[in-house]
Amino acid sequence: MTRDEPVTGDELLNAVGPAFGKLRRSSLLDVADPMSPKDLGRTLVLNVVMEAEQRDAGEVTVGAVAEHLGVDPSVASRMVSDSIKAGYLVRAASQQDGRRTVLHLSDEGRELMARFRRHQRSAFEYITAEWSEQERLDFARLMLKYVASQEALRQR
Template sequence: MTKHHPGSAEALLDAVGPAFGKLRRSSLLDIENPMSQKDLTRTLVLHHVLEAEQGDAREVTVGAVATHLGTDPSVASRMVSDCISAGYLRRAASQQDGRRTVLHLTPEGRELMARLRRNQRAAFEHITADWPEHERLEFARLMLKYVASQDAARERDAG
């Protein structure tokens, strides 16, 4: 088989890891209305806050951002401060514990995340433009299943 279609199940499974390694957010830089590399980095933090606000409504702290990103708290603190300086996040007192500071998206942060979603979809549609529709939809379904399984594995491992 070709380089893009390994011949055996073993070869296919061995090729998955390197393929994931080749996935780049840079494809989002090449489409109409591209996002800056700086804003793409900011979305790592903003996405975590948005998920919490839309999901289980847990409060997000700088420490939670550090844990989620698997980074040092000082790095997460700088990332959060950058998002605040850019106007995408704001700090607020926790409603559960007034001694803690939690993070919330600003309207500008929500708009950046909406723009990211539009750019991600445009990039997906551009990259898969020559795929049959059923393959595009199946790949999208399997990617969502993979991410859900990854999240479930992370929760199992943490618990």
């Protein structure tokens, strides 16, 4: 540990919030097979749709995207429209209520998300290159546990 790193348990726990604030998607730009900042932003929306499809969680609307991302519906609408124009999402009539429009990933959207997952893995491996394999696995397990707990809190 360097002198700047937290030493006590309280110092470590107090440092977690600022550490999360320093995490930036832009760090993913600097690894192999870089993605454009625009496509990195689009993956936020595409991930909401993809995860809902994988969980068979029902139809995804612009409103659901807004709620999940914690943004105003007008912001979500612009994000969704941009992803549609880029060819990553398609709109379709709801099978439950024909008045509603729902979102689905296009083949290009699935391809972008597969590329993004490979890109994330590459970034993780690059960032943790000097870590032991056990440290990598421990961090990955704890990060997944953290995200699952965060999602459970959001669902309450």
